[in-house]
Amino acid sequence: MSSVLYDTPGPKARVRNWIYTAAFLVVFGLAMWWVLAIMAENHQLDAAKWSPFVTDGEIWTTFLLPGLGETLKAGLIAMVIALPLGALLGIGRLSDHRWVRIPVGAWVEFFRAIPVLMLMLFGSALYVRYSAVSSELRPLYAVVTGLVLYNSAVIAEIVVAGIKSLPRGQTDAAKAIGMRKGQIMQHVLIPQAVTAMLPALVSQLVVILKDTAIGGAVLGLGELLSMNRQISANYSNTIATLVVIALLFILVNFALTNTASWLERRLRKSQKGTGAVVAGDVAEVDAGGAAGVGQAP
C-alpha cells in the first residue's frame, strides 16, 4: 500500500526498513534499560511495591474504585448541567438579535479564555463566602462549578459548529414552507445538529474527566488521582500507584475516545442524515482555543 510519503517497498526499501527497525529497537531498548536501571536503583521495581494491586483487594475497594467513582460522578454531574446550558448559549450566539448575540458571545469567549483551574478556585472561594455548603461537599461543588462554566462555553461552540455544519438548504426549505424561526430551530436544525455533535460531545466528556484530576490536586476533591497520596502513604509505592491510576484514567478515556470516533465514522457513512459531523478530535484540541469549526465531509 502506498501513501503520500512512500511507495510499496521494494527489495532495497525493505532492507532499509529493517535497518531502521533495528536502529529504533536499539534506541528504544537503551531508553527502557536506562529507565528500568534508575527505577531498580531506587527500589521501585521490588515486587512488594507492585503486588498489592493484585493481592490486596482493599487497595481497590477502599481507594481506587471510590476514587474512580468520584471522578465519574463529578464528570457526569458537570456534563449533565453543562449540556443544556451550552445548548442555550450556542443558540443564543446564533440569535438574530444583537442584544442577545453580543452578550452571549462575550460570556462564551470570556469563560473559554480562563483556565479551568482558576474557575475552580473562584468557585470554591464563592462557596466559602456566599453559601452554607459544608466543607466536605465544597470541593465537589467547586470542581463542578469550574467544569460547568468552562465546558458550557466549549459546548456552546460545538453547538454553533453543529448547526452551521448543516446545509443551508435545510433552513431555506423550512422557511419556504412557512416555518417560523423558533420552529426551524426546534424541528429542523436542532435534531440534526444533535446527531452531528455527538462525537464531539463524547470527546468533551474525556476532557471533563481529565480535568477532574485538577480538582484532586488543587482543591482536595477525593477523585482518582488524589488517592495516590493515601495509597503511597500506606504502601510507600508512589510510582506504582501513579502508573495504576494513570492506567485507569487511560482505560476509561480510551473507551470514550473510541466510542467518539466510532460514532463519527458511523454518522459519516449513514445515508439517512445529511452527513454533517462535528469531529470529536477537533473539539478536543479546541477545548482550549478558538472556534471548533465543524466540516461537512
Add this chain to the structure above:
Amino acid sequence: MFDFLNSGQYDVLGAFWVTVQLTLYSAVGSLIWGTVLAGMRVSPVPLMRAFGTAYVDIVRNTPLTVIIIGCSLGLNQTLGISLGGGTFKEIGFRLAVLGFIAYTGTFVCEALRSGINTVPVGQAEAARALGLSFFQVLTLIVLPQAFRAVIAPLTNVLIALTKNTTVAAAIGVAEAALLMKEMIENEPQALFAVFGVFALGFVLLTLPTGLLLGWVAKRVAVKR
C-alpha cells in the same frame, strides 16, 4: 477595591512572567517533539508507526495533572531526577516544562498529521519520480506545506497550552494560578477583583495570540 495590587505584597506581573516562560519553553519543546512523533507516525517503518500511535493514544488520554504530579512525585522525589536544576524553584519549573512537552507534543503530532494529509498525493509522487528519498520528500515537499496548513489548529494547541500551564500550580511552580490561590485566601473581601485581574491577564495572553496567528494562518495558507 484594587488596593491589593499597590500593596507591594504580591508580584502579579512576575507570576504572569513565569506563566509566559512556561508557555514559551513548552511550546518550542512540544513543537519539536510533536514533529518527531508525527514523522514516526507517517514513516514507512511499522514499528515506529506503532510506537507513535501507542504514545499518542496513551498520553492523550492521561490527565495532564497526573503527568505533572508524576514528574514531581515520581521523577523528582522518588527517583531523584532534577534535570540539572539546583533550587526547588528551578527543579519544579523544569519538571513542569518536561510534563507539558510530553503532553502537548501529542496534540502537535495529531495536528501535523492532519496537515500532512492535506498535501496532494501527486506532489509526493512527482518528488519520488525525481528520485527524492523518504526524508527528502518529508522535509522538502510535505512538511513545509503541512506546517502552513496547520497554523490555525496549532494556534489552538498553543492557547490550550497557555491555559494548561496553570496546572503547574499543583506542584508549587510560582505561576499565575498559584498566586491567585494565595491572594484569594489572603484577601477574601476582594474575591471578584482578584479573579477579574487574573482573568484579564489570561484574556490578554490568549486573545492577541489567536488574532495574530489567525492572521498569519490566512496569509501563508497554500491556496489550492
